[in-house]
Amino acid sequence: MIDLLEPQAGESILDLGCGTGDLAAEIAATGARVHGIDADAGMIETARAKHAGSGATFAVADGHAFTLAEPVDKVFSNAALHWMTRPDEVIERVHAALRPGGRFVAEQGAGRNVATLIEGMRTAAAEQGLGDVVLPWYFPSTAEHAGRLERAGFEVRVALYFDRPTPLAPGDTVADWWRMFGPTTLAGFPAEAHDALLRRVDELVKDRQFRDGGWFADYARLRFVAVRR
Ligand code: BEZ
Numbered sequence: 001m002i003d004l005l006e007p008q009a010g011e012s013i014l015d016l017g018c019g020t021g022d023l024a025a026e027i028a029a030t031g032a033r034v035h036g037i038d039a040d041a042g043m044i045e046t047a048r049a050k051h052a053g054s055g056a057t058f059a060v061a062d063g064h065a066f067t068l069a070e071p072v073d074k075v076f077s078n079a080a081l082h083w084m085t086r087p088d089e090v091i092e093r094v095h096a097a098l099r100p101g102g103r104f105v106a107e108q109g110a111g112r113n114v115a116t117l118i119e120g121m122r123t124a125a126a127e128q129g130l131g132d133v134v135l136p137w138y139f140p141s142t143a144e145h146a147g148r149l150e151r152a153g154f155e156v157r158v159a160l161y162f163d164r165p166t167p168l169a170p171g172d173t174v175a176d177w178w179r180m181f182g183p184t185t186l187a188g189f190p191a192e193a194h195d196a197l198l199r200r201v202d203e204l205v206k207d208r209q210f211r212d213g214g215w216f217a218d219y220a221r222l223r224f225v226a227v228r229r
Pocket of ligand 1: 079082108109113114137181219
């Protein structure tokens with residue numbers, strides 16, 4: 001992703017959804033002026049402490065509603081946009097943050113991201129009479145997202161969809177993935193139902209998501225480069 005960004009010394013880059021700032025610091029090491037924003041105050045506190053000497057700056061801001069004092073040359077985002085569930089608002093903010101000709105370079109979960117994990121959760125919840133599964137993510141198809149970018153005034157130069165099966169941490173199962181990344185989904189069900197629900201999810205997906213002694217998540221990525229017209 002950093003190769004695709006092609007950071008240049010002196011140019012200004014916003015890292016949107018920077019998390020704990022590791023990529024922002026890596027980009028700043030090229031000599032670019034990097035500012036990272038994230039809606040999670042704990043992440044920003046960690047980013048400031050961990051990367052104090054990197055030259056990157058960090059602030060708490062919501063991707064749906066941020067403004068910058070000066071337009072930037074590039075906006076970068078990795079594995080964050082799928083947590084922002086009103087994409088047109090985010091794209092409009094990115095457009096406003098870029099100078100004309102500036103680039104939006106990003107990767108996020110794509111249309112069938114974690115489709116097996118979601119299907120397992122839906123099937124298990126239905127079997128156990130728990131009702132609808134509410135998801136906190138935006139996983140668009142390539143065409144859907146490119147259309148949003150074009151309507152907002154971007155020219156899409158790259159749009160790439162690819163699968164990236166990703167091993168879970170040693171010892172973790174798909175149930176642990178749901179506990180870590182889907183607490184808001186689980187909160188839709190009674191707490192006393194969670195253990196049986198997650199055990200059933202593991203059973204349902206094991207034939208597809210367990211191999212060579214370890215569990216995998218079926219990640220699919222959408223990577224794009226768009227230029228502000
Ligand atoms: C991801 O695709 O990186 C992802 C999606 C949902 C939850 C956690 C990670």
